Amino acid sequence: MFKGLGGLGDMAKMMKQAKEMQERVQGLQEEMQKIEVTGESGMGLVKARAAVSGDLLGLDIDPSILVASEKEVVEDLILAAIKDAQSRAKARAQEEQKKMLQDMGLPADMNLPI
Template sequence: MLKGLGGLAGLGDMGKMMKAAQEMQSKLAELQEELARTVVVGEAGAGLVKARVTAKGEVTGLDIDPTILVPSEKEVIEDLILAAIKDAQGKATARHAEEMRKMTEGLGLPADMKLPF
């Protein structure tokens, strides 16, 4: 009768799997929204330059101490800005990975499982 589909018990398992997949999709969407709102700050030059980046990696702002705004130090300032952005992006990547690890463990999945983002 329904042998090809694994019998009625198999259909119940399929329903559970579909529900779990929908829950995971919902949690992934919530996490994406949270990561877009989460801001980390990277620094360079002992805090003279700070970059704000979302946990998804989008640069949202820079803070530059006005004492370093000397035209002859243009290259140093540019280097500090890049260093602050890279620091912030590294922190954002780490935060993203940590949140993903927490979520996969919460769903009972292996911590190193790669999800679609």
């Protein structure tokens, strides 16, 4: 296609590959909005759902722990469940990024802005 133009053919190929990578990264970002993880605390009494992107999607609190005198315990359990969900989301996001990089033939530890 670009024969006779020296390095321009290689540059066009590189630009095409960069565009493809950008599209795949964007697709991964969109996919991460759909993948959910659940964090728990208090042996499942409090559960927090989060998207792999890190957005908190919901909380499920067992009504048996909603006692006014246990307010601080409930608050701690909620925070612990949220932190667990965020930690799981981060781990899953890294796992998904590694898979995508390997599929593209790139180093799995390459850091992408996802």
